[in-house]
Amino acid sequence: MTPIERESINFKLPKPLAAALRKAARERKTTATDLVIQGLHHILGDVPGTEVSIEIRLYQLEEEFFRLANSLGEGSTNTHDEQRLTNLEGKLEALSNRLAKFEGALMQMQSSVNASRSRRSSYYPYQYNSAPPQPQPFELEKLALRLNTNVSTLTEKHTTLSQKDFELWCKERDPSQYAWRLNSKDGLYHPVK
Numbered sequence: 001m002t003p004i005e006r007e008s009i010n011f012k013l014p015k016p017l018a019a020a021l022r023k024a025a026r027e028r029k030t031t032a033t034d035l036v037i038q039g040l041h042h043i044l045g046d047v048p049g050t051e052v053s054i055e056i057r058l059y060q061l062e063e064e065f066f067r068l069a070n071s072l073g074e075g076s077t078n079t080h081d082e083q084r085l086t087n088l089e090g091k092l093e094a095l096s097n098r099l100a101k102f103e104g105a106l107m108q109m110q111s112s113v114n115a116s117r118s119r120r121s122s123y124y125p126y127q128y129n130s131a132p133p134q135p136q137p138f139e140l141e142k143l144a145l146r147l148n149t150n151v152s153t154l155t156e157k158h159t160t161l162s163q164k165d166f167e168l169w170c171k172e173r174d175p176s177q178y179a180w181r182l183n184s185k186d187g188l189y190h191p192v193k
Helices: 015-027 032-044 054-073 079-121 140-146 151-160 163-173
Strands: 179-183 188-192
Touching (some): 032 054, 079 140, 140 151, 151 163
Antiparallel strands (some): 179 188
């Protein structure tokens, strides 16, 4: 993947819009620049010479998916729309899976960087040493994608295995070798240290 050359352009935005942009970027754990790029891709469509990131493509597929789902909900179903919706769901699932794998690879890279820092910290005692980032809790579907399995298999393993065996099974499948445990209060799967 070749990096795309970027050009700096200064815009004067109304203060409330700039504040909303920064807030949205923080909530989505991205940058304001990336949100502006997503908006431009939404308005302009594909522009030759630009490569659409996975996040932008996922956003576009989600929009198309919801548009199709709404049109199907309104009763204007036809086989073409149903086929497009099925194809879109498959693409969306594949992109989500790739995104989960990228997240696992990034976490492994961060662990390597932190391990390297901890080895150097004995030489440089004043260097700041941060803990590796912990993954966020996942819903059933997202955890299934992360573990490269499907929801029914994950549900079956959770119900048939003991808690300890389930955590071990998850740890063996997780890209960063985290074990996972269901929290009955929030219904999410949390990483186990």
